[in-house]
Amino acid sequence: MPDAIATSPKGTRPEGARSEGDASRQVREMFTQIAPRYDLLNHLLSLQLDRLWRARVARRLRPILMRPDALVLDLCCGTGDLAFSLSRSAPARIIGADFSHAMLVRARAKSLLTRSSAIPASPMPFFEADALRLPFADASFDLITTAFGFRNLANYEAGLREIHRLLKPGGTLAILEFTEPPAGLLGDLYRWYFRNVLPRIGSLLSGDRAAYSYLPASVSRFFRPAELASLITTVGYRSVEYRVWTFGTVALHTAVKSL
Numbered sequence: 001m002p003d004a005i006a007t008s009p010k011g012t013r014p015e016g017a018r019s020e021g022d023a024s025r026q027v028r029e030m031f032t033q034i035a036p037r038y039d040l041l042n043h044l045l046s047l048q049l050d051r052l053w054r055a056r057v058a059r060r061l062r063p064i065l066m067r068p069d070a071l072v073l074d075l076c077c078g079t080g081d082l083a084f085s086l087s088r089s090a091p092a093r094i095i096g097a098d099f100s101h102a103m104l105v106r107a108r109a110k111s112l113l114t115r116s117s118a119i120p121a122s123p124m125p126f127f128e129a130d131a132l133r134l135p136f137a138d139a140s141f142d143l144i145t146t147a148f149g150f151r152n153l154a155n156y157e158a159g160l161r162e163i164h165r166l167l168k169p170g171g172t173l174a175i176l177e178f179t180e181p182p183a184g185l186l187g188d189l190y191r192w193y194f195r196n197v198l199p200r201i202g203s204l205l206s207g208d209r210a211a212y213s214y215l216p217a218s219v220s221r222f223f224r225p226a227e228l229a230s231l232i233t234t235v236g237y238r239s240v241e242y243r244v245w246t247f248g249t250v251a252l253h254t255a256v257k258s259l
Ligand SMILES: C[S@@+](CC[C@H](N)C(=O)[O-])C[C@H]1O[C@@H](n2cnc3c(N)ncnc32)[C@H](O)[C@@H]1O
Pocket: 024, 027, 028, 031, 032, 042, 075, 076, 077, 078, 079, 080, 081, 082, 097, 098, 099, 100, 103, 129, 130, 131, 132, 146, 147, 148, 149, 152, 153, 154
């Protein structure tokens, strides 16, 4: 895979990808390739902050997660870390979906150790599916979350529409994504780390240089938080809000499907 992968406002586009299908396939292959080292690199390269961010998302969504009747989908769940954070001490039923089989194999293995509090004897269910064409009925979920996955979709608007289709009226969308911090000493330091140090360590430990060059490139081409909020509104959600954390390096967007 070429290392200069571009993200257009329409959706992520690996260089040379001629169609959304092409882009999607390349992204899936990239995550499949790095799956064995994904968790290690996630925790290492974020200096463990990824754990804190997921726990914050779970705290923020607690009113929904505390409802025993709530059904939650964690989209682009990867190895399941957000899904497991959401399920910690919460009775809501949580399932995960991702299109990389290798990621899901790891999620499944972890779920045998990290059991859902609601169903202590059952592992969490995971589905292999594309976020743009999900095998679930309309109005199925009370909450749909996605952490660091949305940016990789081949068509952002189509992704938001598919999530909208699956949410119950009044259901909530929550997107956690990286974002570029504002200019200034800390922002510049972060950019230097993200563009120079992170790809080198990622490449060394995963053996995949392209994947860890893709990360900073795709973040810098992704929407700024206000732009993503505007797209979410355009697609038809209401109560669209976002908050940025950790010196403006990640953003959590939330929105609600109208009743
Ligand atoms: C950066 S990982 C994030 C994983 C996990 N959410 C986390 O917080 O660690 C992005 C994940 O999104 C998945 N992904 C990207 N595009 C997808 C799509 N169109 N459909 C389903 N999964 C997708 C990838 O396979 C990968 O596992």
